[in-house]
Amino acid sequence: MKETTGVALYSRFLRGLARSPDRPAVRLGTDTITYESAHRRALLWAGSLLAGAPEPPAAVGVLAGKGVQSYVGILAGLYAGATVVPLHPAFPTARIRRMLQVAGVTAIVADEQGLAGLPEILHDAPPILVLAPEVDAEVPAPLKEIPVDPAHALAEPRPVTAADTAYMLFTSGSTGVPKGVPISHGSTHHYFGLLDERYDFTPDDVFTQTFDLNFDCAMFDLFCAWGAGASVVCPPPQAYRDMPAFLAEQGVTVWFSTPSSIALLRRMGALVPGSIPTLRWSFFAGEALRLADAADWHAAAVNSTLENLYGPTELTVTITGHRWSPEESPRLGLNGLMPIGRVHPGHDHLLLGADGSPTDADEGELCITGPQMAAGYLDPAQNQGRFVEIDGRTWYRTGDRVRRADNGELVYIGRLDAQVQVQGWRVELAEIEHELRGVDGVEDAVTVTREGDGGTELVVFYTGTPTSPAALARELRRVLPPGMLPKQYRHVDAFPLNPNRKIDRGRLGCVANAIE
Template sequence: MTAEPSHQAAQPRLHTGFLASAARWPNRTALLLGGQQWTYAEVDRFATDIATVILSANPTPARIGIYARRSLTSYAAVIAALVAGAAFVPLNPLLPPARIRAIVKAADLDTVVTERRLLPSLKDILNDDVVAALPIVVTDDIGVAVERVVAPRTAGDDIRPPLPPRVRADDTAYMLFTSGSTGTPKGVPISHANVTSFLATNLARYAPTPDDVFSQTFEQSFDLSVFDMFMAWSAGATLCGFTSTELLAPLKIVRTRGITVWFSVPSVIAMQIKLGLLEPASLPSLRYSLFCGEPLPREYAQAWQRAAPGSIVENLYGPTELTIACTAYRWDPARSPPECHGGVVPIGRPYDGLISRVIDEQGTPASVDDTGELVVAGPQTFAAYWRNPSATEAAFVDLPNDEGEATRFYRTGDVVRRLPNDNLVFVGRRDHQVKVGGHRIELGEIETALRAQSGIVEAVAYAWPPDGAVAETVVAAVSGTEIDVDAVRTRLRALLPAYMVPTTIWIIETMPRNSSGKLDRRALAATLTDRAARPVERTAHAQ
């Protein structure tokens, strides 16, 4: 599988970079995971075998589920699904079984790829008539089947897979499922055209080489993982996946594996600061340090820059619907701090080829320095939610482009401000602007004020009660070391209006995270509501 059929070679697809690298650098390391490594040729052969079994079960597959994580199978199956002409749909084994079952049903999968060790738990999940007959491709560490086993083979074995179906630019490359407001996961299909537009922009921006080593801190059910995989593989570079254990001390792996391109959510910085591990000049191998998925606080960027002084630090932004990331901001230690809003690093400017607008509630463009919702159009914009026309209709708005022509813009739901230099700064979510006692409050402003207090590393503010029709007050949860809640409350009263000072502050030893590594606001709210948090100290009501 080292070359694509000629009819697919004219236009790039998500997997063409990997295939080109496997042909050009078969003996270079493609994947490094938990002390094991595999060359491009080895990953290519294993993916070929998986694709062969997929196509033997269905010559025209559309969507392939991958029930595996942080393993050779989880990565090779991505390539296998793509070369088989199908989209890959990650099924993270860490997710609750009910959610995986809902995704399997909603995605209308043709096949699921898994590992022998995960087969029992997968069968427990696929336990009803709707999905019981779904073909399962099973892999072993030494070997692939539809309840047939696929094993990595040696270079001497030659298996010619069936010619995969033609893949068009508008075909789906992968589909991820995000949380829906109704509790039902929403499918976001991303086409080859969407993701290759993103890759072209970022390959030009970062110019990776075969000598680069990319981190993989994200679960493959998180779209940021696509950046790591295909930026590395398009350049013949090495992808260094982190095992669950290694993620507990990721900076050690950066040094021992010589990682040159780091990519993670900003929460990783918070944890390293809390543990006292982010020491100045401690990450000399990094040449790029990229962060995305959450707002990047100014103090986090400054601390990471000190730890990796030879690294270019960038803040990326983008919802799944706009394909991984759609804006970027390059941190400058001298210029950037004054450009931060509320202590948060700007999200920068849209990529070339994308059009952005900042609009008010009536859809009218906001003036410079005014806030409004960010909407974006261009080749990275997904077409529609999977079999969900009502959600699709609500997600888009028609506005004139630069030539005055009606254009379909995706509504991000994020409130931003455009600076005079055209950089965008993230202000908050539309749903994080709350009204308490007649006052409109931006919860992010409270969180920034809390993080500025001695000992506090992370802070989350809520309108309270969270499930009430009318918010009565604001509360907060914080984590860090040696936090004096009374002193924090006193300082907040000097910084914020009285109605913005949290009436209750809980100290949380460890903030909950979701499978993407982001702080899980919903889980934390449930913990606080159930009084299950272990409060080291909780304030009385503010006076």
């Protein structure tokens, strides 16, 4: 039997609705969706989804860019008691097809772009139900359109349990197969409850949404704002030409992005002392935050409290946080990077040594367990090496090496494996190499990183037949998202080897950093 709505992720929106029924829930350029309007539409769409399917859909895909269809679609899927699967319509068709199959999506909320791509995405897969509200284009056969019928509108959202999956996101996979991460309502309930205690968000706040909706940090923006009755505003690409002016015009008080945005704003001449006075809070996550960048941002957003957040998708958005202090942060930081802070209350963590066993040393691989941890990947076969049993409990191995500072906070050192962060994208280098090996003429490939003006960049070295970089990029673009595409492609006759006769990735990294 389904239980209380209090634990449901959508209860955050209901709380905002009670506080701010006539305020904007989301501002999209000149379009505004109030809490009341979004609520009514979500009830209508949720009821239509349930009435239009032979049985209630267990998973609802949202194939849409940032617009009415995506935001209300996410809410409608939650109201229907289904798992919401946000999907980016610009992703390669084969990748979206795989995600739909893995997640068991039987109904999709689509905007015009998403609807246009569905025939190619589904290809020879079984037909799927499509809800395309407020889209003028017809739903092409053999897709089945779900009519939006006011007679089917729900009176209230369907109840769920803490164990039910609220949403599912996908991370990069080393074998070329994305990993589905189901996040439960119980996990999000714990997470946002902690954030309510830590931050003082109010209905007067305005949050940016710089992240795509298939990126877990977007959930922070949405449900922190909606839980407070605040507004979310989506900066358009042109806003980055003069971001201080945009933030002032929109009255933005809460900023959240990857650290790469700091370098971008600096290049645009926007990051000068006092240039962003409206911000109360500034958050960064998705990749390592440099102390120098944090100092520059804090000088520009002089009235803002800045925090560096850390957390893999498997631990529900973020699991640690460090608040910037001009005195303490540089003292605690390491290699020019800002600390990531303490693990959230209610969780346990330990460090693993080189042998994979718990260690009392102050440095090792970070391992965490607690209510924010996912139960595992959708495919249990992918759990090996990540969700592990230690002393009778299941833990998540982050693959990140950290050090304990003298005050007990954690400091990020780097990845243990070949997984890296590129402008907020979590990228497993092995996946890029796997896809490149499937390109005609490529025998083998190695991907390394280098530091560019905008942050971490990917450089590929490959053996086989010399091929133009444009041709390689074109092939990868068919199977990889834009954030995973390398910056450079270099042909070599053979890879350098280290004394152990293994490929010398460090040497290739030095070469990559020397490339103009």
